[in-house]
Amino acid sequence: MAMSKEQIEIFRRTIAERREALLAEIREDVARSRDESYGALAGPVVDTADEAVADLLSDLDNAETSRDLNELRELEAAQARLDAGGYGLCEECGLEIALARLRAVPGAARCVKCQSVHEKTYANQGAPKL
Numbered sequence: 444m445a446m447s448k449e450q451i452e453i454f455r456r457t458i459a460e461r462r463e464a465l466l467a468e469i470r471e472d473v474a475r476s477r478d479e480s481y482g483a484l485a486g487p488v489v490d491t492a493d494e495a496v497a498d499l500l501s502d503l504d505n506a507e508t509s510r511d512l513n514e515l516r517e518l519e520a521a522q523a524r525l526d527a528g529g530y531g532l533c534e535e536c537g538l539e540i541a542l543a544r545l546r547a548v549p550g551a552a553r554c555v556k557c558q559s560v561h562e563k564t565y566a567n568q569g570a571p572k573l
């Protein structure tokens with residue numbers, strides 16, 4: 444059963460809010476790592492180009508920040524799927540992802556089954572290096 448427009452709107456809002464919060468967290472991490480020289484990043488402007496954030500992070504070796512950055516990319520991919528109409532479908536098997544899972548992880552691209560296979564497949568390769 445496809446999601447209703449209302450449900451899609453709720454996810455769209457949730458994802459946008461989560462993305463803003465993550466961007467703020469990432470900026471704080473960067474500001475902390477770079478001390479006062481990048482303190483301006485903690486300012487109110489949230490909509491500066493993401494490339495700028497990525498540049499700042501490119502030489503930053505910080506597990507928490509790269510985790511946040513990964514989640515940010517997942518959320519942006521989820522936003523693209525919302526626009527394209529494929530949101531909520533598993534990118535591996537094409538079946539619907541359980542609503543409870545999407546509520547817990549709005550950026551989820553896989554159903555629980557495919558996600559656990561994916562994690563087992565990549566578990567021993569370590570975290571990707573920036």
Ligand SMILES: [Zn+2]
Nearest residue numbers: 533536554557
């Ligand atoms: Zn699946």
